[in-house]
Amino acid sequence: MAEAIAFDIAARLITKLGSSALSQIGLWWNFKDDLDNLKRTITRIQAVLLDAEERSVTSNLVKVWLHELKDALYDAEDLVDDVHTEALRKDLMSGNKLTKEVRDFFSRSNQFAYGLKMGRKIKAIKARFTSIQGQASELKLVERDLSVETLFMAKRRQQTHSFVGKDEIIGREDDKAALLELLQDNEFQSEENVIMVPIVGIGGLGKTALAQLIYNHERVKDHFELRMWVCVSDVFDVKTIVANIIKSVTHQAPNQNLEMDQLQTQLRDKIDGKKYLLVLDDIWNEEGEQWFSLKKLLMGGTRGSRIIVTTRSHRVAKVTSKCQPYVLKGLSDDDAWSLFKQIAFEQRDADSTNPVFLDTGTQILERCGGVPLVIRTIASTLSIKETEREWRSFKDNEFARISQKDGEISPTLKLSYDHLPAHLKHCFAYCRLYPKDHTIQVQTLVQLWIAQGFVKQSEPNQSLEEIGLDYFKDLAERSFFQEIEDYEDWGMTCKMHDLMHDLAESVAGRESRILDSNSNTSELKELPEKIEKLVNLTHLSCLGCYRLTRMPRGIGKLTSLQKLSLFVVDKRGSRAAAAAAADLRELGGLNNLRGMLWISNLGLVKNAKEEFRAANLKEKKHLESLGLEWGDTTDDEEKSLEDLQPHPNLKRLRLIGWRGNDKIPSWLSLLTNLEYLCIEDSPHLGERCQKDIGEDWHKIAHIPRILDLVQDLQ
Structure with missing residues (x-):
């Protein structure tokens, strides 16, 4: 991906180097010429990246050159970001709000030192890029016209987009009928009540899509008392699979602290004595012992129960079942063409009868092996190419170069990736x-x-x-x-x-790299101090950070914030901690917040009436969901709810742990857009709001969904 990264970073750098923000720094003119030259050099290098992308497939020298370029671009972007940061800091030095620390930083001597430092760095990075450009000439990389890609991007944005819930399945009627018969055949010759039905085929054939089609078929819904679906994928862990089967039945994950013996008891309690259908999707495990330890927990279903196993491996099919696997094949020529035509000519139906497009498309389709995923992907790529010449070029050049072994379709998919901007x-x-x-x-x-x-x-x-x-x-x-x-x-x-x-x-x-932190536990305890310096921050998602003890003072200055999923009232209460913690008053100016806001520990607020009003929830018109959690109690909580009035646009409200004896707040009847209200662990309030008989029921009867138990607010 080095060429894509290089192209992308180069584009960002060119934009940043042309930014007027740089001119805000007084010493900008000291190295303006160097930065202008750097911009021109990067622009010329960017022009050869399209050629480098193609040649890197066969030339290791070009591949190494691309990685060197990418590293230099990263360093250059860091340097330019440094200059932009100084420009932003200087812009913030207006009025009388400056601290002595900031004034000193931008003193004449420090500006001079900064200019010297940056000048040296810019000259070094400029020399580095000059060398890289020289290597490009040695490699004989050719400049390409970038307007082609620009046109390609613009053309895509003019098109409309539509989505359907499930992929349309073409040409699987016979497979569907055969599998329905296997699932409903009560005369199936087997000593076991629960029968495994393996569906085997290479990746991309549509095994999962076919299983979904069967799973949701009306005949299947009527035939089985219980249906469950679990995706297994790479890791075959019996405990995890059992927990996920339970979750599929109850729609709620079991307690993570439960031991295997407790989980298997729960599982058998749910499925024993029932005629069930279980889909175990995408199994890779070929070890019989692990499979048998799971299988013996699933044998309690009544006669006629079925387990569908989807897998790419015939060995997995042999391990899981004594029955012959159902081997899924590629689409027939007619069905493959039908799918290809539907996508490739979606917006140009007239071209679907053009002999040149027909002949070229047929030849391309032969290399797709009847695999729906490949057909969809290649057809989507061709749908962008509108001329006969583009189709022929695709067939004769890129498509002709791929090497595809039996059952290996990654090179074909890679081809579609190569054609992405x-x-x-x-x-x-x-x-x-x-x-x-x-x-x-x-x-x-x-x-x-x-x-x-x-x-x-x-x-x-x-x-x-x-x-x-x-x-x-x-x-x-x-x-x-x-x-x-x-x-x-x-x-x-x-x-x-x-x-x-x-x-x-x-x-x-x-x-990129994924680090596994399971052995060294994802939990956030506090946010950084001086967070107010992140003036461009728009999203701060802390939901699920259960060990967070406070919000840092100054967070109220982040007026660009659009998402602040969690606000924690300070738990610790010490004088030093209080000095560094934000109180609810800092929510007052954050009126761009949207989506969901959860406020916890409201019971710990010292000056509830003052702070609740200062939070200014009624001005946050973009909020859709609001969670108010009290935790510990305060003396003036009876007044608290009234002072936490949200904007009438609110759609979902959850109240947890309010212990006051007061009636529901008057503003609740004003929330005409409210679709969901959950009252949890608030006995008196819940009693007053009981359906039909509660004293305050008439004030909330307009809300479509009212719950008094734990529900997910999102």
């Missing part, structure tokens, strides 16, 4: 940091892309979040993501196919 390559490769089969929250993924600097703002009227979502949709349309769902509370989610995850790992190479 640089900014999308970077975003896709970043996704390797997610575990396999992980449900990805798209909004969080986009925010991570933004935090990494991957998202470029070309139009001031479009937010970075909107641009990042366009990136995601571009990748999804090319089949780099699947199982895209849009939930009202959670927003959009997706998954990556295992083969796509393998591809992301492959192209990411040494650019």
